Amino acid sequence: MPDKSCSQEFAYQPILSKEQASVAIALRYRISSNESIGEDEALRAANTIINAFIHSGLDDLLRHRLAFIPVTWALLDSDLLKLLPAERIALELSCPEELNEKCLERCSELRSMGYTLVLDDFDESLHMCALLDSIDIVSLDAKALQEGRGAATLDRLRQCPVKLLVRGVDTQETFEALRHRGFDLYQGYYFAHFTAISEQRADPGKLAVLDIIARLEADEDDNRIEEAFKSNPALALQLLRLVNSSAFALRTKINSIKHAFAILGRRQLTRWLQVLLFALDRSDGSASPLMELALRRARFMEYVLIYRTHKSSTQMQDAAYLAGLLSLSDVLMGWPIAKIAERLNLADEIRLALLERSGPIGRLIVLCEKLEAADFDGANEIAAELLLPLEAVMTAQNEALIWAHGICSPASAEETTPEPENL
Secondary structure: OOOOOEEEEEEEEEEEEOOOOEEEEEEEEEEEEOOOOHHHHHHHHHHHHHHHHHHOOHHHHOOOOEEEEEOOHHHHOOHHHHHOOHHHEEEEEEOOOOOOHHHHHHHHHHHHOOOEEEEEOOOOOHHHHHHHHHOOEEEEEHHHHHOOOOHHHHHHHHOOOOEEEEEOOOOHHHHHHHHHOOOOEEEOOHHHOOOOOOHHHOOHHHHHHHHHHHHHHOOOOHHHHHHHHHOOHHHHHHHHHHHOOOOOOOOOOOOOHHHHHHHHHHHHHHHHHHHHHHHOOOOOOOOOHHHHHHHHHHHHHHHHOHHHHOOOOOHHHHHHHHHHHHOOHHHHHOOOHHHHHHHHOOOHHHHHHHHHOOHHHHHHHHHHHHHHOOOHHHHHHHHHHOOOOHHHHHHHHHHHHHHHHHHHOOOOOOOOOOOHHHO
16 A cells, blocks of 8 residues: 655744734645645645644644634635634635635635635635625735735725735835835745944944853853943843743742842853843834744754754754854844854854854754745755754744744733734
């Protein structure tokens, strides 16, 4: 009998509001099998989505966000959808060539059951206009909008009670231009796009954190590091707020930097300083999407190495964590990565990983980038190069996603799921 095994690959991309808050996650998946999908298409797709949503722990993650999931019309018409919690799912539909009354009725039924329905692109055909009555969000392409295509369609959509999501937003300039045009939701990594600024304009708080991290890496005396905090009491206060957050789950509240040294030790204090570097990106203290992405990379790179070393703590894992976090520090600081590496006096292994993406740690950064882009072929190639099994990569990705979300989303937040109209 033929082998019917199949592998499931996932990627997760943030969806942001116009205030640049992360309000949803777009799940991208691929099912690899040595047999044709055929009549089992809906079953395979449903199993893949259920595995991602429930078995990986994403159920907890999505208490505060919706999951945008692309579905085929075969799955849309299947009762398997009932296995997924409607209030947390946004179904992304690509309109078939022939949109019949049965499809329209099914969309209306799913919406009445509590699902959010998202339509990829739109034209003004009769059936498509009828479908709008059951649609909550319409997804549009950023490049087409920037080129002025579909102006009449856009005017038509603005007259309907639907939210407008723009996908493929890759630069800050594109985001700003589209935000001024009044779009509601944005999908893309524009917030991780590097833009150089002068040293004079660099945030002094971030510079202070960089310098303290450098002192810790240089193994300077505790008193000298404590003095650096005393000269910047606001920074010390922000660090204490962070380490006392629910994400760290300490039994004893830390009340001073000296206390932090005693309770945390230098290794953990350094890690929380690295997190603080990104937390300073928002003046209101909220987590930025850049912070969450950097934490995802750091945790993923650290965690996936457990499968290589079979140990929970190694020097290489610490180096991978640091490199993952710093891989987006050029975006944060507005400086070239080489300048940051020099200021921190990084070890060659980490410096070359950041500058050239070389060595095992550098290749792990590339693996992160491939997963973020949902480039499954590229991710598989890097994983094979590093002797990492697909299951290990997917597990590490899920663990990193949930861990980063736990730091970026305070436990005091109300345990509710966002309604579509609040996205």
